[in-house]
Amino acid sequence: MGKIVTSENVSLDGVVQDPTGEEGFKFGGWFGRMSDADRGAWGALEFQEALAAGALLLGGRSYQYFATGWASRDGEWADRLRSLPKYVVSSTLADPSWVNTTILTGDVLAQVAKLRETADGDVVVYASGQLVQALLExxxxxxxxxVVHPFVLGSGERLFRETSDMKPVRLVDARTIGEGLSLLVYRPIRDA
Structure with missing residues (x-):
């Protein structure tokens, strides 16, 4: 049995919108503001996460971003991402370009639950805010x-939105990454 693991870059106030500055958000490009030391430490963390993953689960827009950026890159990290099975939640993607990709349609939540039961290792969800919200719900x-970036944006789409009920979690790891990033790891408390 695998685990569904979300891996998110967020501002201190939880904003996930337009981290690379391609969407026209007034604070877009915030991800690129990290120092070289933070970028190196973040890269090492993310590479280790990719090595430990058993599969990737992505929303349609995040898949397009990753497929465009990683499919033709060189190096161990890119090779690892290419080799992983990738599952994409999309109603519009018909012909995935990135190798080892399966499109999930229909009852996606049931398919994700089945994927969790059959996966060999962590199924990592990168970005994909709308998908993460549905999975949390x-x-x-x-x-x-x-990975919390040390600034407040004050506006923008946040990772955590309205839910039907409180979702209690337990902090299981907290550490500094590089000079100014924080890694916070939480696990849901299912019997709360």
Missing amino acids: HDLVDELRL
Whole structure:
């Protein structure tokens, strides 16, 4: 049995919108503001996460971003991402370009629950805010990994939105990454 693990970059106030500056958000590009030391430490963390993953689960827009950026890159990290099975939640993607990709349609939540049962290792969800929200709402997230960037944006789309009920979590790891990033790891408390 695998775990569904979300891996997110967020501002201190939880904003996930337009981290690379391609969407026209007034604070877009915030991800690129990290120092070289933070970028190196973040890269090492993310590479280790990719090595430990058994599969990737992505929303349609995040898949397009990753497929465009990683499919033709060189190096061990890119090779690892290419080799992983990738599952994409999309109603518009018909012909995935990135190798080892399966499109999930229909009852996606049931398919994700089945994927969790059959996966060999962690199924890591990168970005994909709308998908993460749906997985949280339906108690399909087993671990939340948040890399918190040290600034407040004050506006923008946040990772955590309205839910039907409180979602209690337990902090299982907290550490500094590089000079100014924080890694916070939470696990849901299912019997609260």
